[in-house]
Amino acid sequence: MKKKTSRAVIDTNLFISGLFAQKGYTFKLQELWITKAFIVTKDRYKTNKIKKDQTDNKFLSCALEAKADFIVSGDNHLLELKHYHGIQIVTAKIFVNKVTIK
Numbered sequence: 001m002k003k004k005t006s007r008a009v010i011d012t013n014l015f016i017s018g019l020f021a022q023k024g025y026t027f028k029l030q031e032l033w034i035t036k037a038f039i040v041t042k043d044r045y046k047t048n049k050i051k052k053d054q055t056d057n058k059f060l061s062c063a064l065e066a067k068a069d070f071i072v073s074g075d076n077h078l079l080e081l082k083h084y085h086g087i088q089i090v091t092a093k094i095f096v097n098k099v100t101i102k
């Protein structure tokens with residue numbers, strides 16, 4: 001049976017960390033991204049869900065547009081939500097463990 005492909009929005013901080021990592025979950029996250037297609041959104045959605053750091057709302061909007069299954073972040077403002085419109089908000093460790101075969 002074919003495994004379902006997961007769509008994820010990756011917080012830019014984790015993405016940048018993955019560029020410089022040589023091991024760990026941000027490194028594995030970067031490897032997953034490199035081997036898969038990347039979706040660029042067209043800024044169709046706007047949200048104001050996160051009040052404490054409104055710049056984090058872009059990840060929620062992007063995930064809605066991309067019809068993402070996950071938002072992968074290390075940011076507490078996002079992680080505190082746990083989910084948004086059915087989109088799971090998880091750490092790199094949780095995401096890598098969910099989508100890779102052990």
